[in-house]
Amino acid sequence: MGVWERSPGARAVSRTDPALRAEYARTLPDFTDEDIVGSPYAIVAYRVDPALGGDEGLADVRARLSELGLRLMLDFVPNHMAIDHTWTAEHPERLVRGDDAMLESEPQNYFRAGDGEQARVFAHGRDPYFPGWPDTVQLDYRRAETRDAMAEELLSVAAKCDGVRCDMAMLVTREVFLRTWGGEFDAADAEFWPEAIAKVRAERPDFLLMAEVYWDMEYELQRQGFDFAYDKRLYDRMLHEGAPSVRAHLRADLSYQSRLARFIENHDEPRAFAAFGPAREPGASALALTLTGLRLLHEGQLEGRRTKLSVHLGRRPQEPADEMLEQHYRRLLAALAHDVFHEGVWRLVEPREAWQGNPSHQNFVASLWISGEDLRLVVVSLSNERAQGYLPLELPALAGRAWLLKDLLGDAQYLRDGDGLLSPGLYLDVPAYGHHLFEITPQ
Numbered sequence: 235m236g237v238w239e240r241s242p243g244a245r246a247v248s249r250t251d252p253a254l255r256a257e258y259a260r261t262l263p264d265f266t267d268e269d270i271v272g273s274p275y276a277i278v279a280y281r282v283d284p285a286l287g288g289d290e291g292l293a294d295v296r297a298r299l300s301e302l303g304l305r306l307m308l309d310f311v312p313n314h315m316a317i318d319h320t321w322t323a324e325h326p327e328r329l330v331r332g333d334d335a336m337l338e339s340e341p342q343n344y345f346r347a348g349d350g351e352q353a354r355v356f357a358h359g360r361d362p363y364f365p366g367w368p369d370t371v372q373l374d375y376r377r378a379e380t381r382d383a384m385a386e387e388l389l390s391v392a393a394k395c396d397g398v399r400c401d402m403a404m405l406v407t408r409e410v411f412l413r414t415w416g417g418e419f420d421a422a423d424a425e426f427w428p429e430a431i432a433k434v435r436a437e438r439p440d441f442l443l444m445a446e447v448y449w450d451m452e453y454e455l456q457r458q459g460f461d462f463a464y465d466k467r468l469y470d471r472m473l474h475e476g477a478p479s480v481r482a483h484l485r486a487d488l489s490y491q492s493r494l495a496r497f498i499e500n501h502d503e504p505r506a507f508a509a510f511g512p513a514r515e516p517g518a519s520a521l522a523l524t525l526t527g528l529r530l531l532h533e534g535q536l537e538g539r540r541t542k543l544s545v546h547l548g549r550r551p552q553e554p555a556d557e558m559l560e561q562h563y564r565r566l567l568a569a570l571a572h573d574v575f576h577e578g579v580w581r582l583v584e585p586r587e588a589w590q591g592n593p594s595h596q597n598f599v600a601s602l603w604i605s606g607e608d609l610r611l612v613v614v615s616l617s618n619e620r621a622q623g624y625l626p627l628e629l630p631a632l633a634g635r636a637w638l639l640k641d642l643l644g645d646a647q648y649l650r651d652g653d654g655l656l657s658p659g660l661y662l663d664v665p666a667y668g669h670h671l672f673e674i675t676p677q
Contacts, residue, residue: 235274235308235309235399235501235545236274236309236545237282237283237286237292237308237309238274238277238279238280238281238282238283238308238309239277239278239279239280239281239282239283239284240271240272240273240274240276240277240278240283240316241272241276241277241278241316241317241318241319241369242278242318243316243317243318243369244272244273244276244278244316244317244318244369244370245270245271245272247272247276247317247368247369248270248271248272248273248369248546249267249270251368254544254546257544258270258544258546258547261541261542261543261544261547261550261551262543262547262549262550262551265547265549269547269548269549270546270547270548271546271547271548272369272546273367273369273545273546274309274545275311275314275367275370275401275545276314276315276316276317276367276369276370277311277315277316277319278315278316278318278319278320280387280390280391282394289394292394292395293394296394296395296396305395305396305397305442306395306396306397307395307396307397307398307399307442307444308391308394308395308397308398308399309398309399309401310387310388310391310398310399310400310401311400311401311402312373312384312388312400312401312402312403312405312406312426313359313372313373313401313402313405313406314358314359314367314370314371314372314373315329315359315370315371315373316369316370316371317345317347317358317368317369317370317371318347319371321371322347322348322354322356322371323347323348323352325379325383326354326356327374327377327379327380328373328374328377328379328380328383329356329357329371329372329373329374329380330356330357330371330372330373330374330415331354331355331356331357331374332344332355332356332357333355334355336355336357337355342358342365342366342368343357343358343360343365343366344356344357344358344366345358345368345371347371356371356372357371357372357415358370358371358372359371359372359373360372360414361402361405361410361414362410362413362414372415373406374415375406375408375411375419375426376411376412376415376417376418376419376420376424377420378420378421378424381424381426381429381430384426384430385426385429385430385433388430388433388434389433389434389437392434392437392438392441396440396441396442397441397442397443397444398441398442398443398444399444399446400443400444400445400446400460401446402446402447403427403445403446403447403455403460403463404445404447404448404449404451404454404455406426406427407425407426407427407451407454407455407458408424408425408426409454410449410451425458427455427458427459427460428458428459431443431458431459431460432459435459442461442462443459443460443461443462444460444461444462444463444464444495444528445460445462445463445464446464447463447464447466448464448466450467452464452465452467452490452494453490456490456493460493461493462493462494462495462527462528463493463494463495464494464495464497464530465494465495465496465497465527467483468480468483468484468494468496468522468525469497469498469503469522471483472498472518472521472522472616473509473510473518476597476616476617477596477597477598477599477615477616477617478596480521480599480616481582481584481599484525484582484599484601485582488526488580491525491526491527491580492526492527492580493527493528494525494527494528495527495528495529495530496522496523496525496527496528496529496530497522497529497530497531497532498510498515498518498519498522498535499531499532499535500530500532501532501542501545503542504542505534505535505539505540505541505542506518506519506532506535507538507539507540507556507559508540508542512538512556512558512559513618513666513667514616514667515538515559516559516562516643516667516669517614517615517616517667517668517669518614518616519562519563519566520566520612520614520643520669520671521599521612521614521616521669523566523570524570524575524601524603524610524612524671525580525601526580529570535563536559536560536563536567537553537555537556537559537560538555538556538559538560539553540553541553562643565642565643566643566671568642569610569642569643569671569673572608572610573605573608574603574604574605574608574609574610575603575610577605578603578604578605578608578610579603579604579605580601580602580603581601581602581603581604582600582601583600583601583602583611583613583625583626583627583628584626585598585600585623585624585625585662586623586624586625586626586658586659587623587624588622588623588624588661588662588663589622592622592623594617594619594620594621594622594623595621595622595623595624597615597616597617597619597621598613598614598615598616598621598623598625598662599613599614599616600612600613600614600625602627602629604629607631607675607676609629609673609674609675610642610671610672610673610674611625611627611639611660611670611671611672611674612669612670612671612672613625613662613664613669613670613672614667614668614669615664615665615666615667615668615669616667617666617667618666618667619666620663620664620665620666621662621663621664621668622661622662622663622664623661623662624658624659624660624661624662625659625660625662626655626656626657626658626659627655627656627659627660628656629655629656630656632652632653632655632656633652633653633656634652634653635652635676635677636649636650636651636652636676636677637649637650637651637652637655637674637675637676637677638674638675638676638677639660639672639673639674640672640673640675641670641671641672642671642672642673643669643670643671644670646670649677
């Protein structure tokens with residue numbers, strides 16, 4: 235995120251907008267205008283910013299990543315361009331236009347560009363629920379010319395990397411665009427993403443596309459061709475709703491779940507350390523990052539950074555790393571490196587009560603990864619109280635043998651009879667927000 239050439243006009247907005255400056259002061263009290271680099275979502279051109287080495291510098295980084303077996307994913311912002319993008323003068327037909335009356339009645343959503351006879355009113359980029367982003371101009375996806383031009387932009391990005399995260403991808407779907415802007419598309423069946431993704435796949439069959447998407451539109455974006463879609467509903471359920479809600483979410487069809495991007499932190503949300511707190515974050519991360527699907531980690535998450543930084547800033551405050559959290563993530567990532575988490579089969583495990591009248595088992599979320607005799611069991615309590623329960627593992631191969639359960643996130647080891655693991659199941663008695671990632675091996 236943020237490699238593309240930023241706009242001087244957008245940077246000027248970033249440096250003068252009172253609300254933005256107040257946000258900077260809250261997170262970086264000693265900021266100066268030099269720290270304000272402008273939004274990475276107000277793009278003037280899909281060229282790598284010269285300050286980052288330009289396109290040649292990026293190509294060199296990509297080649298070195300490839301030597302390490304890593305692929306490079308960049309950002310694509312489909313909904314809007316920078317306020318001073320050349321299309322405001324050269325291709326105004328690709329942008330959502332306004333008029334003087336709209337500008338007067340909704341100055342937060344419209345702006346004037348150009349001088350004299352070339353002066354035109356355009357819309358700022360926005361979603362249906364909030365005012366426009368003042369450093370952007372809205373693209374008009376009702377027009378085939380715009381869709382074709384943006385498909386070409388996507389192809390140009392695809393030539394520079396191995397995948398893209400598509401910012402607010404649902405905004406340019408036919409349904410949401412018409413809800414936001416009204417009017418009609420120039421073709422009854424026109425839909426940007428299937429058309430654009432088909433063009434990318436024709437040139438790069440292995441190219442990966444991930445949609446940032448909200449409003450329960452994850453499946454729709456998968457259907458339109460994305461490999462993965464943000465799983466914001468899981469994040470919200472974990473943070474606000476508790477284990478029963480999370481388990482209900484995880485009962486969805488695996489063909490859908492395996493194409494979700496799981497996270498507990500990204501650049502739009504509060505830092506996980508701040509949102510979940512130091513007691514909850516280890517378990518929350520163990521839960522989210524061991525699910526089927528794509529595992530999304532945010533810069534600074536592994537060190538326990540606390541401050542959510544504005545994307546307009548190029549400098550952040552100094553923060554000490556949290557040593558216990560760093561150790562947790564080292565162990566978690568080491569465990570996740572095993573093939574079972576990449577090639578195995580994932581299964582939700584339903585908890586049962588430890589004894590009649592004790593509902594605390596409802597606070598557990600547990601799952602199994604299975605690949606031959608490679609077994610991993612993840613169990614997390616989302617409660618701030620002690621919880622007990624059984625986890626029936628329902629694997630016939632467990633019968634008649636003893637099994638060692640070694641916690642890869644801690645030091646505990648338990649020897650258990652396989653028949654007991656089948657029924658009534660593994661007995662658990664864990665403290666508030668307790669969590670385990672067990673390697674299960676035969677003895």
